[in-house]
Ligand SMILES: NC(=O)NCCC(=O)O
């Protein structure tokens with residue numbers, strides 16, 4: 441049951457140092473130079489490699505019923521793909537349909553997640569409001585390890601939260617010691633712009649970014665931040681894709697507000713030229729919201745990560761295959777929104793972040809695990825290599841290379857937005873809860889081995 445990782449450089453968010461790491465059961469039990477280990481221990485040679493906390497992807501959608509279909513990846517295939525890429529924990533979303541009870545939806549998602557091969561935990565979306573929602577938020581925080589609630593400011597006529605819901609839910613979050621998170625896009629504007637474009641006969645995927653320009657995102661980001669300011673709550677903005685939203689976050693933080701921002705690997709790497717393809721399948725495969733943006737916005741996002749105004753990196757992993765995307769063949773607004781990435785996030789961010797000198801290895805750890813663990817209150821259990829932390833570890837070979845392709849990926853969907861990109865810096869071994877789940881290209885994911893991770897509230901819960 442013991443594993444010793446020998447001779448590597450341990451990288452935590454605060455420093456990097458030479459050390460062996462000894463794991464017993466699902467925990468790290470010693471970190472230091474020339475450690476003794478039981479004779480029966482499995483030895484992993486990490487010389488010339490980095491030993492880092494397993495990645496935390498704070499934004500995925502496995503098994504999601506969405507836009508008339510269900511994502512291609514379930515909790516097994518999605519988390520297994522994550523393990524292959526060095527991500528050992530995901531934070532997924534329970535998304536009740538309007539009028540569905542929060543508790544019913546929560547238990548539905550917990551049931552689907554029984555298959556997970558890696559650890560998981562949930563944000564719960566507030567898609568409507570009444571007294572039962574108020575009550576169930578309390579139950580979720582008190583009894584079910586939920587400390588974050590999600591608000592979709594987009595997706596009108598579906599899961600969009602109006603201002604009344606935002607205000608009441610943010611207030612309730614404050615009372616409970618939970619953190620509100622938002623998908624910031626003005627859903628009414630998106631809806632009207634979609635109708636305008638369709639009326640003009642502009643029905644193809646190239647209209648998708650036109651219906652969701654940066655100002656639509658920035659309006660919602662500014663509104664969510666203003667609501668949080670008035671109510672004195674923190675707020676976490678998911679998938680920040682444009683300079684204007686980043687500026688809103690930067691401004692609020694400079695004024696002393698506790699605002700966090702998340703960047704997606706896709707938004708950091710891929711630009712909006714993908715929507716100009718004549719090939720419907722290719723362009724539709726990139727339809728996600730907010731859309732991919734220009735290189736100028738990409739550069740701003742990197743600056744946000746470097747400057748500490750964006751804190752986490754995620755994928756918004758939400759895969760649909762070509763047949764599912766074809767639902768929008770004659771109307772881009774019906775293309776199921778979402779792209780994959782859970783397997784590739786760590787490698788593409790290392791390659792485009794560390795190899796280019798934008799991020800140090802410790803900064804990489806911050807934005808791929810430690811910050812998410814701290815913001816969502818599972819630190820130091822996750823996001824740290826230290827005695828007592830979970831043995832979720834990625835041994836990272838900075839010289840290893842891989843050319844990303846849908847042909848070799850482990851997740852479903854049959855498409856990869858990073859197709860053909862060769863990355864330098866890959867996981868040679870992944871440990872999840874003290875088990876080797878990825879080793880030298882071999883995936884050893886076990887269905888059902890993942891655990892639900894409770895996330896305590898940020899203060900003792902006294903509210904009813
Ligand atoms: N992002 C996306 O296009 N699909 C998943 C749902 C969401 O996060 O908005």
Ligand SMILES: [Zn+2]
Pocket residue numbers: 623678679729730
């Ligand atoms: Zn979203």
Ligand SMILES: [Zn+2]
Pocket residue numbers: 499500501756758
């Ligand atoms: Zn999402």
